[in-house]
Amino acid sequence: MRNRDLSFWLFLTPVLLSLFLVVIIPLLYGTVYSFTNWNGLKATEFIGFQNYIDLFKEEEFRASLWFTIKFTVVSVILLNFLGLGLALLVTTKIKTNNLLRTIFFMPNLIGGLILGFIWQFIFISAFSSLGELIGAEGLQGWLSTTETGFWGLVILSSWQWAGYIMIIYIAYLENIPGELLEAAEIDGANAFQRFKHITFPLVAPAFTVSMFLTISHSFKIYDQNLSLTGGGPFNSTQMVAMEIYKTAFSENQMALAQSKGIIFLIIVAVVSLTQTYFNKKREVDL
Amino acid sequence: MKQKKIGLVLLEIFGLLLAILWLSPFYLMLVNAFKTKREIFTNVLGIPEEFTFENFNRAFVELDFVNSFLNSLFISVVSVAIIILFSAMAGYALARNKSKLSNIIFYFFVGAMLIPFQSVMIPLVSIFGQAEMLNQASLIFMYLGFGCSLSIFLYHGAMTGISNSLDEAAKIDGANKFQTFWHIIFPLLKPISVTVGILNVIWIWNDFLLPSLVIGEANATIPLKMFYFFGQYTKQWHLALAGLTIAIIPVIIGYFFAQKQIIKGVSEGAVK
Numbered sequence: 001m002r003n004r005d006l007s008f009w010l011f012l013t014p015v016l017l018s019l020f021l022v023v024i025i026p027l028l029y030g031t032v033y034s035f036t037n038w039n040g041l042k043a044t045e046f047i048g049f050q051n052y053i054d055l056f057k058e059e060e061f062r063a064s065l066w067f068t069i070k071f072t073v074v075s076v077i078l079l080n081f082l083g084l085g086l087a088l089l090v091t092t093k094i095k096t097n098n099l100l101r102t103i104f105f106m107p108n109l110i111g112g113l114i115l116g117f118i119w120q121f122i123f124i125s126a127f128s129s130l131g132e133l134i135g136a137e138g139l140q141g142w143l144s145t146t147e148t149g150f151w152g153l154v155i156l157s158s159w160q161w162a163g164y165i166m167i168i169y170i171a172y173l174e175n176i177p178g179e180l181l182e183a184a185e186i187d188g189a190n191a192f193q194r195f196k197h198i199t200f201p202l203v204a205p206a207f208t209v210s211m212f213l214t215i216s217h218s219f220k221i222y223d224q225n226l227s228l229t230g231g232g233p234f235n236s237t238q239m240v241a242m243e244i245y246k247t248a249f250s251e252n253q254m255a256l257a258q259s260k261g262i263i264f265l266i267i268v269a270v271v272s273l274t275q276t277y278f279n280k281k282r283e284v285d286l
Numbered sequence: 287m288k289q290k291k292i293g294l295v296l297l298e299i300f301g302l303l304l305a306i307l308w309l310s311p312f313y314l315m316l317v318n319a320f321k322t323k324r325e326i327f328t329n330v331l332g333i334p335e336e337f338t339f340e341n342f343n344r345a346f347v348e349l350d351f352v353n354s355f356l357n358s359l360f361i362s363v364v365s366v367a368i369i370i371l372f373s374a375m376a377g378y379a380l381a382r383n384k385s386k387l388s389n390i391i392f393y394f395f396v397g398a399m400l401i402p403f404q405s406v407m408i409p410l411v412s413i414f415g416q417a418e419m420l421n422q423a424s425l426i427f428m429y430l431g432f433g434c435s436l437s438i439f440l441y442h443g444a445m446t447g448i449s450n451s452l453d454e455a456a457k458i459d460g461a462n463k464f465q466t467f468w469h470i471i472f473p474l475l476k477p478i479s480v481t482v483g484i485l486n487v488i489w490i491w492n493d494f495l496l497p498s499l500v501i502g503e504a505n506a507t508i509p510l511k512m513f514y515f516f517g518q519y520t521k522q523w524h525l526a527l528a529g530l531t532i533a534i535i536p537v538i539i540g541y542f543f544a545q546k547q548i549i550k551g552v553s554e555g556a557v558k
Contacts, residue, residue: 001383007463011379012391014372015434022431023398026409033409040412086304094298096305102545103305109537109548111492113509117516118315118530121523126314129330159308167553209556220402223494223509227516244404245495254408261405269400 027265034259039252051259060235061260064243071153071239072218078158079214080207083165088195090166091173101170105163112160116227119156123148123228149229149237156224161217165210172206173199208279216272240264312534319527326523341528345515349529354511355536358491361422361507365429366486370479373434377441378471382453392442399435403495411499425500429490437482440555444478445471484544484551491537508533 001008034051036043055061086104090097107115123142131139142148176199184194222241225231231238231246238246244264248257318326319341321334329335345351380392410428414420448471456466472479494509501507503514512533519525541548 001379001463003383003385003387005383005463008379008383008388011375011463011467014368015376015395015430015438016391018372018427018431019395019398019434022410022428023401023406026406026413027401029413030406030409040408041416089297089301089304092294092297094294094301096298096301100301100305101549102541103308105549105552106538106541107308107311108552109488109492109541110534111494111509113492113494114512114530114533115311117512117526118311121318121527122311122314125318125326125330125523133331159311164552164556167549168556171553171557206557213556220404222404226494227513241402241404245407248408254412258405258408261402261408264402265400265405268402272400 030258031262033255034262036255038255038258040248040254043255051256052263054256055260055263060238061240061243061247063236064238064240067150067237068219068221068239071150071221072215075154075157075218076211076214078154079161079165079218080210082158082162083210084169084203086162086166087169087173088199091170101163101166104166107160108164110160112221112223113227115156115160116224119152120228123152143229144233146233146236149233152228153221153224153237156228157218157221160224161214165214168210168213169203169206172203176202204279208276211279212272212276215275216268219268219271315527315530318523319531321524323522323524341524342532345525345529345532348518348525349508349511349515349532350506351532354506354508357505358507358509361425361429361497362487362490365426365433365490366483368426368430369433369437369486370482372430373437373482374441374472374475374479375467376434377438377445378467378475380438381442381445382450392438395435395438399439403432407495407499414500420500420502422501422505425497428496428500429486432496433486433489436555437486440478440482441475444475448474478554480547481551481554484548485555488548488552508536 001011033043035046035048037045037047086100090100090104094100120143127139127142131137143152180198181194184198189197220241221239222245225237225239225242229237231242240260241264244257244260247253247260251257314330317333318330320337320339321329322336322338322340325334325336376395380388411420414424452470452474453466456470461469492509493507494513497507497510498513501510503510506514512529515529516526519529
């Protein structure tokens with residue numbers, strides 16, 4: 001097919017049309033309106049960077065951004081540890097490894113909204129019962145403080161996504177030639193040495209992929225936030241996605257919310273691209 | 287050798303304990319869904335003294351489950367079918383045209399994957415709202431817009447394994463471009479179509495935010511209905527948990543029958 005072939009463009013029409021109408025035009029439209037006093041229907045005044053200045057002055061937005069960053073850092077680290085750990089477990093010669101894969105992966109298929117509701121029950125009711133049973137004070141009153149809300153979200157997302165990250169690591173672990181590990185074993189390398197010098201370098205590409213996915217998943221989280229903590233207590237566990245939603249649809253400040261959306265896009269793009277760039281570079285070095 | 291065997295047994299036990307821990311949220315949901323409102327206050331962790339199905343009956347009715355299920359099914363099936371067809375066409379066209387422009391369009395789609403939903407959500411709703419186009423058909427169209435990038439990327443990758451000589455042979459036989467695609471290329475792309483289908487169905491079936499903005503309560507999908515239901519029965523855990531159980535059942539059944547393909551599809555979708 002060539003550029004001037006009609007068929008080339010016909011094949012692309014449906015996707016180009018939908019991408020433009022659903023993503024590109026709204027993005028351009030929104031970018032322009034973020035510099036005005038837009039109320040969702042019309043804008044009467046061009047106000048320059050005022051919205052962008054206002055959003056950084058807003059305590060609530062800054063708090064949500066900081067909370068999201070903390071959440072992302074902690075959950076990305078945990079998810080990669082858990083995911084790799086589970087993958088190493090189910091690629092050993094244990095008999096139950098297929099069953100275990102099925103179980104660990106299961107939470108991924110269920111929507112974040114539903115899982116958040118289930119865990120709300122667990123953190124509030126089951127944790128306090130368990131706390132009474134074993135005499136642990138720390139299990140009382142979960143989700144009623146910022147701290148427990150934070151860890152609640154971390155636990156939920158680790159439980160939900162660890163199986164997914166596991167699947168990615170498995171794909172790379174199973175590609176490691178068995179002879180390589182056997183040869184090292186014969187040469188007297190112990191399990192830790194084999195992991196450090198053979199397995200780990202060879203799963204480095206998996207690390208790139210799963211870092212990319214966990215960062216973008218964690219940063220954009222919304223459903224779990226809504227159903228588990230609802231942003232409470234006092235909006236202290238509200239993440240950026242939810243803060244933008246609230247600014248737009250509860251407070252009706254469309255232009256301000258849109259400017260937050262643009263900042264969100266810039267952060268997501270910069271973080272994802274930088275991280276992919278550095279990981280790719282590191283892979284080549286190995 | 288013997289030491290190794292013991293190690294393996296210990297690992298096996300550890301794995302099973304971890305699996306039990308992993309499933310415990312589902313256990314807690316299920317046992318409490320069978321309890322009366324009063325029993326949940328006194329006995330959270332144990333199995334119910336008396337199993338009651340009353341919660342399920344009420345939740346089933348309140349969730350309008352048959353309708354919400356059919357709405358979810360309709361939206362997911364139609365959206366995924368459209369995504370598969372149109373993304374495969376685009377992936378094929380982009381892979382067969384080696385020009386610079388074609389390359390630019392491809393990277394344009396790839397780049398669009400980075401755009402978070404929250405940065406287009408407000409104008410999207412505003413534009414479609416002003417055109418009075420907030421309905422099921424628009425929702426499906428939006429899923430194509432948000433889902434096509436990753437799908438095109440996967441199809442484009444898969445096309446490298448399909449030789450151009452097939453196209454030429456079809457051309458000599460008098461097939462036009464669409465016939466070539468439909469009869470020759472599309473069947474060969476079936477493995478990747480399965481992957482694309484699985485990835486999109488998981489996402490669309492569970493999506494909450496977009497339908498909550500685009501369709502009304504009359505056409506509510508399962509997550510949307512669940513959200514309203516939960517708001518109505520907040521802190522009435524016996525009903526809420528029964529509703530949650532009902533909402534998950536279709537997914538678990540689907541997983542039971544297609545777990546191999548699902549895990550394979552998810553793995554391919556992420557790794558490529």
